[in-house]
Amino acid sequence: MLLGDIMVTKLIRLGSTELKLILTLEEEGKKIFNTADAYRILKSSKDSVNAALYRLRKKGRIEEIERGKYLLIPAKAGYSGKWAEVPFIIASEIVDPYYIGFASALNYWGMTEQVPSTTFVVTTKRKRNLEYGSLKFKFVTFSKKRFFGIVEEEIAGEKFKISSREKTIVDGLIYPRYCGGLDEIVKGIWESQDEIDFAKIIDYAKEMRNDSVK
Structure with missing residues (x-):
């Protein structure tokens, strides 16, 4: 594996909590979700959910479009986060x-x-x-x-x-x-x-x- 591939792999790696949220949202066909959806899926504390959302934003997998409402960035967009839905x-x-x-x-x-x-x-x-x-x-x-x-x-x-x-x-x-x-x-x-x-x-x-x- 090339060094560049290793670096990309590290950049896109998701924790189990993050992965659960992303995969569930994709299975449900949700492109936009809110914090209530995250609580429902993760069944975790407020701090834990907020931490997961923060990490996903940093990794370019979600973007906040307004307070408490997020856009799910699909994997096909790449992990630079440079993608915009219609x-x-x-x-x-x-x-x-x-x-x-x-x-x-x-x-x-x-x-x-x-x-x-x-x-x-x-x-x-x-x-x-x-x-x-x-x-x-x-x-x-x-x-x-x-x-x-x-x-x-x-x-x-x-x-x-x-x-x-x-x-x-x-x-x-x-x-x-x-x-x-x-x-x-x-x-x-x-x-x-x-x-x-x-x-x-x-x-x-x-x-x-x-x-x-x-």
Whole structure:
């Protein structure tokens, strides 16, 4: 075995407690977990659990995305920790109910060439904006009455919720600042005119009961 291989082996070696937590989370299919999950799996003292979480962070196997909530770094990412999950999937684990919307949805549906630096997430809850590494999340609170027009999509085998093309347009007309302005909405309509159900846009607009889309 080469010296470099020995060094890598030492770097990635996990203790029994750490290994139990990682393997159990992977078996459960959890990409994001919280401290309650760690207590449930390890069935150990607070100090012991916190120590395990600390060691896993130092070894690049987990990252804290907000207080008490962690992202599990898969082994396929390598042990440098230089890996980032798809923002849409992270958003799905941060708040519920939710859907990806506004500029993020415009870009996903190919309705704009602009690539937003922030992931826009619509929810019925009050949620503080979040920055995790190079990722930024903007949470927009809607009433339950406006929380509809949601479809389920999939990236790399992982499902997430996003506003439909029609709901993306209606939401954008109400809050154009979250879509890069009205010009982007107009361009989005033009680019997707063959894929948009205009009758549905009208129905959604009526349901939202907002003057800006009458």
